[in-house]
Amino acid sequence: MATTEPALNSIDFHFAALMQRLAVKPSPELELGAKLVSRFRADGHVCVPLRDLSPTEASLVGISEPLPDRANWAKKLRASGVVGEPGEFKPLILDAKDRLYLQRYWKYENTVADSLRARALKHRNDFDYSLLKEQLARLFSEKSDLQKLAAFCAAISDLCLISGAPGTGKTRTIISICALLIALSQDRKLRFALAAPTGKAAARLKESIVQARQSIQVPGEIESRLPTEASTIQRLLGAISDSPRFRHDAQHPLSADVIIVDEASMIDLALLAKLLEAIRPDARVILVGDKDQLASVEAGSAFRDICTPEFEISLSSNLAGAFHECTGEVLINTMPSRAPIHDFFVELRRNYRFAGHEAIVELSTAVNRGDSEQAIKILKHGGSVRWRPTPSVKSLPRELRAAVLTRFAKLATAEDPNAALAQLSEFALLCALRRGPFGVETVNAVIERLLLEEGVGERVGKYRHGQPLMIMQNDYNVGLFNGDIGIVLPDAASGGALRAFFICEDGEMHGIAPARLPPHELAFAFTVHKSQGSEFREVVIILPELDAPVLTRELIYTAVTRGREGVEVWANEVVLKQSIVRAAGRSSGLRDSLWSKGDGK
DSSP states (O other), rough: OOOSSOOOHHHHHHHHHHHHHOSSSOHHHHHHHHHHHHHHHHTTTTTEEEEOHHHHHHHHOOOOOOOOOOHHHHHHTTTSEEEEEETTOOEEEEEEEEEEEEHHHHHHHHHHHHHHHHHHHHHHSSSSSSHHHHHHOOOOOOTOOHHHHHHEEEEEEEEEEEOOOSSSHHHHHHHHHHHHHHHHHHHSSOOOOEESSSHHHHHHHHHHHHHHHHTSSOOHHTTTTTTOOOOOOOHTTTOOTTSOOOOOOOSSOOOSSSEEESGGOOOOOHHHHHHTTTTTTTEEEEEEOOSOOOOOOSOHHHHHHHHOOOOOOOOOHHHHHHHHHHHOOOOOEEEOSSGGGGGEEEEEEOSOOTTOOOOHHHHHHHHHHHHHHHHHHHHHHHHTEEEEOOOOOTTTHHHHHHHHHHHHHGGGHHHHHHHHHHHHEEEEESOOSSSSSTTTTHHHHHHHHHHHHOOOOEETTTTTOOOOOOEEEEEETTTOOOOOOEEEEEEEGGEEEEEEEETTTSSSSEEEEEGGGOOOESEEEEHHHHHHHHOOOOEEEEEOOOTTTOOOHHHHHHHHHTEEEEEEEEOHHOOOOOOOOOOOOOOHHHHHHHHHSSSOO
């Protein structure tokens, strides 16, 4: 279990003290459990697995005393009066497998599991199967194509889960599914809602949909009904200012008939629970993402838990059999269905993006397998992927000057915001950490200082011509969201005053006075987490010279797959190997809840 903070903080101690005051039978075991559940949630876990917790894992969050006997620990917790069983309204919940939750997070997990299980048990028959076969053949030219299987799954059920690495055609699959469902609905008008977890991901989804529409051949009456808009999940649900609640919930559900969510790996457990609660029971839910990417910044790794049981998974024989019955096509590499949800999961495997740059696919595959030796070998071979040792702290400015300064200096002469933002999308400098000598804050400060030393870009106050900025907090009034990237340029319409230009959620370019921007920071470099939902022609990835718990296989995989044509990794070889071997782990009961209740057939 990797953690982001090395020790307990004041919130953890205050929460534990509160539980002790409220308890009928306070105890050292309750105090320890409360500290851990507070700390674990802050570190991205949904619960504390008491049975499996090791002294080493406890020490990572600052627990130095010996852990209690597990049976006695659970007994003391249940006797405290503040720890209940699942379904009880108590501050803490301890389930049958001794997983300790905050009440709210147990409820989120239970909501997600119940919703997905209910949808997995339903099969649709409100369409013509002969029409389905005809439309599948028209939309997908290749036989036994997994994109075709995903579309078939979306047509016959209320739930469809699609995972795939970058370049496997997820967006084309989304638009093909929309076309298929429109054709099957015939005269009935379907209402679509397309969403993503962040404004940046929503804008990219919208752009990708426009491009994908050009690649499929459909009659004009279907094309005219294809969705063209995408929004953030928060906007779709109706965010309420300064409130964790939304306007749409179980009592006020969304009107959409089909809800498609892209970049599902970025959705935290709480947001997914609120989304599923707000979807009508008779609506289709289609979650699309990459199960191997980094999980959300907030608690939970819901999409990964949903799509990855504790065993090697391949295509469900139930789904393959239904596909064969409809199309006559035989799918290989199937296995007996292990749980109801297994029948609604499709993993896209064929990569269409990296033609001529197969080394990126080979590297990402090796990283995903945890094969550090092969990954290093691919990096050292060169080509579209390259490796160089992390420079020393002292030489970092010199290395950055040589490697990237020219790219950013060109922005100081840019005049057209569209061209400048297009230039920014060509290249990304990604850091594993936010702080430290090789973190985003340091790298951004170094590059800004180098540009100022070169006299690049006219400066007005704290802003400079050609300065890239990243938004750090959602602002629905301005229409900017966490992760949005813009650039500071003179605005002729404002008499040459500097404005920050962003492509907002409506897809239009907006010039905004810097004083009106929500919290933001320089964006010459940004974290791998912030790069999710984006792709670039080339990326440079900087790892620290020393190992850190946040350096995981998922982080390296996510970073590598941001580049389309070139990937350069700056890393100490030992640190890189350790990172690839270390898999991220977030404790939850969602995977167990969804995959342990199968029919085994």
